[in-house]
Amino acid sequence: MTTGTTAESPAAAPLIDLQSLVVSVRRRRRLWCSLALLGLLAGAAVAVLLPSPPTAVTKVLVAHEEDQPSDTGTLIRTDVELLNTTRIAGQALKSLGSGADIEDFMRDYRGTGLTNNLLQITVTGDSQGQAVDRAAALAEAFVADHVQRMRDTAQAEAKALLDQRDGMRAELAQVNKEIGKLSPNADPKSSAIVESLFARRAELTSRISDFDQRAVEARTGAPRVVAGTQIMDAARPVRRSLPRTAATDAAIGLVLGLAVGLALAALGTVVADRPVLRRDISANLGASVVAELPRRSGRLWRRRRTRAARDRLTTTLVRLVRGSVEPVSLLELGCARRTSRIALDVGRALAADGPATLVDALPGPQLSGHRLRQGDPAVVGGGRAAALAPHERRIGVGSVAPGTAWTDLRYLGTRTVLVVRAGHGSAAWLHTVARQLADQRIAVIGVVLFDPDPHDRTDGTLWDGLHTALRGRSERPARRQDVRLAEQVPVRAARVPDDEQEVR
Missing domain, CATH: 3.30.1890 (Bacterial polysaccharide co-polymerase-like)
Structure with missing residues (x-):
């Protein structure tokens, strides 16, 4: 009698992930803060414009x-x-x-x-x-x-x-x-x-x-x-003080507005189902988060931190492009302007070693409308990508937003890095992106997470997947050859003894 090994069934996902819910509600603080402020002003206005009768x-x-x-x-x-x-x-x-x-x-x-x-x-x-x-x-x-x-x-x-x-x-x-x-x-x-x-x-x-x-x-x-x-x-x-009445009504309006804002934010989070945590984004895209880029802030110490993260990201991407024998592309989802800046930084670093070109396939003028300075790489449109010299380094810059022509992404590069804004795409769309890229035989090197939650402590590495972190990754031809060989060699299932005598 022969038996085959069966994969363990994954743990049932909870109906509502409280950690993701709290993070998403916190990211929507503009909504509930605005409603709280609106309630505060409405309460004060009611006390002034509609005073209580004598x-x-x-x-x-x-x-x-x-x-x-x-x-x-x-x-x-x-x-x-x-x-x-x-x-x-x-x-x-x-x-x-x-x-x-x-x-x-x-x-x-x-x-x-x-x-x-x-x-x-x-x-x-x-x-x-x-x-x-x-x-x-x-x-x-x-x-x-x-x-x-x-x-x-x-x-x-x-x-x-x-x-x-x-x-x-x-x-x-x-x-x-x-x-x-x-x-x-x-x-x-x-x-x-x-x-x-x-x-x-x-x-x-x-x-x-x-x-x-x-x-x-x-x-x-x-x-x-x-x-x-x-x-x-x-x-x-009954003597009534207008400032005291206004303060009381404003406090009541503040509490009611805050409660309504939090309820709407929580409801919108559950209905939209947009992953925010590194763990959820990497699981939906089927690729590990290799770098993060915080949102630009007006505070001085945060500017320095953002600039340092941007330099580290540029160094990581330059290392990936130099170590790859196939063209590499940057595909954005919800952060076209930031992706164009990342591509320019990588292009400037590559231009120091030789000619480098950026292939612009973004739907907007974020990259093509950029005024080139000395040391910047050349920017060409997607139609001129085939005319580039084979020895010239090129970086394709495109988008995987809704409405993307999926068959054109392969001409930007057969290996890609996804630049995704946290909380922008829904889980269903992230699944669609991963499936379409797999159909086009575009390997996802990793995910660059833009505007992550600063309190996120989850792991964005897929340790049990085929595409893990960057450590120990081989090139695509070798991996395809290994997969082909694995498919050709049959694996016999272990035979289970039937009785005690056969065991002896």
């Missing part, structure tokens, strides 16, 4: 006959809802002598329960005076309505108790009348009836006295509630 506030102490220490605020919430009724609003408008619509007036005020017995009324108006008058009228209307309801409740309770008392008095009069009809010389058999009548009279007398006391307590409870319900803080206007 407002007045008053506080009312509300006493309830059912007040208990364990009350969870049900009574004060009931008072708030009672305040927002047409009955109290109508009484307040009547006391003000205003003909405003009740429904419109109810939208201009609100009640808030501060504690179980303290109610705050906030009212807006066209002016400070109107707001104060409205707040005072509402507070007085609420107190009057609350007091009247408590009095009506007490009167109804007292009346019910007195009605029961009057009924028992009538029954007591009937019992007394029956007792008066009994003769003093009654026989012993009627003594039980006499005793029951006297017991009933005593019970009715006690209950009548109890109902009298309860009726008096019901009447005395209402004055206590009436005296406890009063206006604690007279209606007064």
Whole structure:
């Protein structure tokens, strides 16, 4: 029995790579910073252009006959809802002598329960005076309505108790009348009836006295509630500071704008699927990142760092061109201007050894419109590339952006270095570039990553791929010959023993 070796299945890729997401959102800081600034300005503008209307506030102490220490605020919430009724609003408008619509007036005020017995009324108006008058009228209307309801409740309770008392008095009069009809010389058999009548009279007398006391307590409870319900803080206007209001609204706008900006940046990152990290770009292109070139900055120390990186990149590319027996090209994706400058730097370094020519196939005038100086290499168009001398060094400069004529790239060079801007192309387009270059039999020496993330610590080297880093790379003919030989020589699979005796 024979078996073949099977490749290990790669680990399942996560649905969302948090590291790439964070890096991409950070690179889009212009978007969310702009939205945060827009929210800040919008909040300040709202505070200045749309100021809050004049407002007045008053506080009312509300006493309830059912007040208990364990009350969870049900009574004060009931008072708030009672305040927002047409009955109290109508009484307040009547006391003000205003003909405003009740429904419109109810939208201009609100009640808030501060504690179980303290109610705050906030009212807006066209002016400070109107707001104060409205707040005072509402507070007085609420107190009057609350007091009247408590009095009506007490009167109804007292009346019910007195009605029961009057009924028992009538029954007591009937019992007394029956007792008066009994003769003093009654026989012993009627003594039980006499005793029951006297017991009933005593019970009715006690209950009548109890109902009298309860009726008096019901009447005395209402004055206590009436005296406890009063206006604690007279209606007064609310002073508002424009700078403080503007600062508060600006802070709210800043937070909201920042949140919206971050959400849009994250959503755009997930939808666009544009690799930013070295690891992802090298994996999608199938080539290792051999050099990086940071974005040009206006700060002095970063200028020096960028210039040093540019010199190192030029040295690396010059070494590659000199060590290659086939023409080498530079193909850009999202950084045509930077690629043209890199090509000029490499051409100047090669011109010191002999004639060098740049073949311009860029879609724009980044290279052809450059004013040549002394020591610069010659620049020719893509149509004149075939007329160049075979011994003359040439560097093709082209593009792999959407719309590229893929069959023309082979005339720029059979070996290429891709200059890719981080976060410019989508993962699908990077796959397309790698597939098209492979179809045209153009070997990708490596990738130069432009504008990388400064906090990227991922590895951009494909250690397990056919095209690894530059160390130990052989030329294309030798590699093709090795691959051809590997394809011609069959490899027998290892035979697995069937039983223990065969193993021995």
